[in-house]
Amino acid sequence: xxxxxxxxxxxxxxxxxxxxxxxxxEKAGRPKRRIVQKHGDHLMSNIRHQESFVRExxxxxxxxxxxxxxxxxxxxxxxQSMGDMTCNxxxxxxxxxx
Numbered sequence: 001x002x003x004x005x006x007x008x009x010x011x012x013x014x015x016x017x018x019x020x021x022x023x024x025x026e027k028a029g030r031p032k033r034r035i036v037q038k039h040g041d042h043l044m045s046n047i048r049h050q051e052s053f054v055r056e057x058x059x060x061x062x063x064x065x066x067x068x069x070x071x072x073x074x075x076x077x078x079x080q081s082m083g084d085m086t087c088n089x090x091x092x093x094x095x096x097x098x
Contacts, residue, residue, distance in 0.1 A: 003029040006060045008053055010040020033060065 005028045009021040018036060025034045035056060037049045044050055 001027070001029045003031065005032045006057065007032075007034045008037065008044070008056075009034070010037045010042065010044065010049065012039050013042045015042040 002024075005025075007021055007025055009016070009018060011018055021034065021036070025032060033056075035052070037044070037046070037052065040046060040049050044053060
């Protein structure tokens, strides 16, 4: 079973139907999060959707890793245990670092 999944999808996507995302989400184990962007297309061409993607993804990695999976008892590495490793996401001139 897939776990630790963050899903983004646009409700106006003409390539992949929202029903596919709902089905995958319902079958996935926790932790999981689904974000459906209103009027979002397949390419995520709306700048606000792109900014939301970066912001929510960084938040997911900051809070999602390091939490104990209660079903399997697996402990993901925390940001602190990863030492000096950082990730920079640059999109349209804005940089997120975690």
